[in-house]
Amino acid sequence: MTVHHMKKTTRGIAAEDLFRIHFVSDPQFSPDGKKVIFVQKTIDHEREYRSHLFLLSLADGSVKQWTFGKSKDTFPRWSPDGKTIAFLSNRSGKPQIWRLPADGGEARQLTFLKNGVRQLCWSPNGRFLIALTSLGKEETLKEHEEKNKNEKEKRKLTPLIVERLQYKSDAAGFRDDKQDVLIRIDAETGEMQALTNGDDEIISFAISPDGQTVAFAANRSEDPDFTFTRDIFLLDIDSGKTTKITDGNGFFASLSWSPDGKMLAAIGHELEYLGATLNRVWTFDIPSGEKRALTANWDVHVGDAMVGDMHSGAPSPGLIWNKEGNGLYFLASERGRVNLYHVALDGTITPSVIGDFHLYGLSIHPHHHMAVAAISDPTHIGDLYAVSLRDGRRDKLTNANEELEKELSFSKPESFSYPSRDGWDIQGWLMKPLHLEDGQKVPMVVEIHGGPHAMYGFTFFHEMQVLAAKGYAVLFTNPRGSHGYGQTFVNAVRGDYGGMDYEDIMSGVEYALAHFHFIDETRLGVTGGSYGGFMTNWIVGHTDRFKAAVTQRSISNWLSFYGVSDIGYFFTEWEVGCNVWENPERLWHHSPLKYVKNIRTPLLILHSEKDYRCPIEQAEQLFISLKHLKRETKLVRFPEANHDLSRNGPPTLRLERLNHIVGWFEKYL
Structure with a gap:
């Protein structure tokens, strides 16, 4: 594509342009390989997210919108004969399965479940679907059908009785004894049958090529609150018999059957470094029971670890077997890139589609060595491309943001490596402000990603482009603890928060x-x-180098974080190295609040009211301490938003957030 970089006739992107962006994701080839269905998300004039299905014809390159209205239509999947698309839609309330004829016509609702549906897949013969829903412990599917649309209004005000350690989730809110259930749905009648009795969490499932066995990954340990494994189970649909094929010490997901049904592949690890463990590609030979980590000797993280504000939540392509059944395609994160690789069953790894970009969606042609990939880079929001699996050649198929991108100039980040204080090699990027003039001196904003086991890289980042358009240089780096640089690097931050990771950023x-x-x-x-x-x-408590700072959804006190975060009781021990009763002094040592008296930098504090990952009391403690010390600070609280505000939060609040960040830096820089 042509990037209109530094042209005086175009402008830089604004915060308000968020409402004009089209988010393209989840391409899916038709069984005959002639068409691709995909999802395009937008923000409408009511400032609400909408997503619809679009059909791309590979014969003539035409793109046609298939669904309309004020709904969120997602997760389209072709029936094996290519005559029907099943998809998820919230047009009747919670996301339900709908069927749409491939030759046109009205969509028909197939499920009416009170808690909706989260995932689906077709049986190989197209006669039924397997889907994931949730049920209360005493509920049955029949009782669970959504016959009363006003149930929410009739619900009594009752207390929440908590008996579990894991009783809340940032993504799902408070638990209410619901458990995940796999169900079998007749594709014509919608008649349902529960296949499982209820699991704490099912994170992946796949049906075998003969349609007889469902593989799923779940935690079935006696006390799931104290175990963080996800075992793989095989369920025989006819008999209901379930067999566990893993040994209780791994975390597996992204299940995929080989074409002959003799092997099952998964992405996962065995928690060797707890939450900082690299993902591997695994295979399980069903007849022999042998398991192998195909990428065990490759020091690269399998999967998409990219941090961004455009494509969070896009469905992962997971693992895709080649048609010969002797290898798999997968995404991996390395040095700021998310690219496509192939691993043979003998462990040979081959790059398939590589470059300085973020490949975040994929579907492989059923007959030819080509794929359709969703790709973003720092100066391109994201589109679909036809890519060759032989030589990596890319041809653009969509222009989802053509009108907007023609108006804009984007700053292209310059990638570089630099030595940290102890000699470790660190990767960073610098975005120049737009229209930089010779001899001009400009302010710089340093951006620090979350995780910490994630990575910045070659993807479009609206927030950073807004800052560059406002005249700021933007520096972003991957300090130790980030993915993309091997197992030792990603593990190095554990037990050392505020140590050498701080030095990496300051270097x-x-x-x-x-x-x-x-x-x-x-x-x-x-x-x-x-x-x-x-x-x-931590930075503003340890240096006065910065003239202004904005802290978002932050941690300020590890002692209280332990008990209030949805993950605090284990994450604190995993990452800092202790819990509150064994070594509270160590938790306090790593808490920024301990150093609040040192903070002289004007600090804006942004936090969501419903953030259960880093609850808002973390912001409140910091704000009250700073106000008590009569330091320059402000707290902005975002209602009805969780930890995911900057990526998938309410659009109006995302705009407010960006404007507060820009306004604070404009005031002090």
């Missing part, structure tokens, strides 16, 4: 000042969310 600041002479060293800002918010708090 990046020094490198940028030494090599980009247009940066004004007296006008530096810093911001980040989640772990990036922790690090922002």
Whole structure:
């Protein structure tokens, strides 16, 4: 594509342009390989997310919108004969399965489940679907059908009785004894049958090529609150018999059957480094019971670890077997890239589609060595491409944001490596402000990602482009703890929060000042969310180098985080290395709140009211302490938003958030 970079006739992107962006994802080839159905999400004039299905004809390149209205239509999947598309839609309330004829016509609702449907797949013969829903412990499917549309209004005000350690989730809210259930649905009548009795969490499932066995990954340990494994089970549909094929010490997902049904593949690990363990590609030979980690000797994380604000939540393509059944295609995250690779059953790994971009969606042609991929890069929001699996050649198929991109100039980040204080090699990027003039000195904002086991990289980032358009240089780096640089690197932050990770970031600041002479060293800002918010708090408590800071969905106090976060009781021990009763002094040592007296940098605190990952009390403690000390600070609380505000939160609040960030830096930088 042509990038209109630095043209005076175009402008930089604004925060308000969020409402004009089209988000393209989840391409799916038709069984004959002639068409692709995909999802396009937008924000409508009511400032609400809508997503619809679009059909791409490969014969003439035409794109046609297939569904309309004020709904969220997602997760389209072709029937094996190509005559029907099953998809999820919230047009009747909760997401339900709907059927749409491939030759046109009205969509028909197939399920009426009170808690909706989260995933689906077709049986090989197309006669039924397997789907994932949830039920209360005493509920049955028949009782569960959504016959009363006003049930929410009739619900009595009752207390929440908590007996479990894991009683809430940032994504799902408070638990109410619901459990995941796999169901079999007749594709014509909608008649349903429960296949499982209820599991704590089912994260992946797949049906065998002969249609007789469902593989699923779930936690069936005696006390799931204290175990973090996901075993793989095989369920015989006719008999109902379930067999466990893993040994209780791994975390597996993204299940995929080989074409002959003799092997099952999965992405996962065995928690060797707890939450900092690299994902591998595994295979399980069903007849022999042999399991193998095909990528065990490859020091790269399997899967998409990219941090961004455009494509979060897009369905992962997982593992895709080649048609010969002797290898698999998968995404991997390496040095800021998310690219496509192939691993043979002998462990040979081959790059398939590589480059400085973020490949976030994929469907492989059923007959030819080609695929359709959803790809974004730093100056391109995201589109579908036809890609060759032989040589990686890419041909653009959609222009979802053509009108908007013609109006805009984007700053292209410059990638570089620099040494940290102890000599470790760290990757970073610097975005120049648009229309930089010779001799001009500009402020710089440092962005710090969350996780910390994630990575920045070659993807479009609206927030950073907004800052560049406003005249800021933007520095972003992958300090130790980030994915993309091997197992030792991603594990190095554990037990050392605020140690060498802090030095990695500050060394990046020094490198940028030494090599980009247009940066004004007296006008530096810093911001980040989640772990990036922790690090922002830590930085301003340990240096006065920055003139302004914005901390988002942050951690300020590990002692209280232990008990209030949905993951605090295990994440604190995994990442800091102890819990509250064994070594509270260590938790306090790593808490930014301990150093609040040192904070002289004007600090804006942004936090969501329904953030259960880093609850808002973390922000409140920091804000009250700073106000008590009469320091320059402001707290902005976002209602009806959770930890995911910057990526998938309510559109109006996403705009408010961006405007507060820009406004704070404009005031102080």
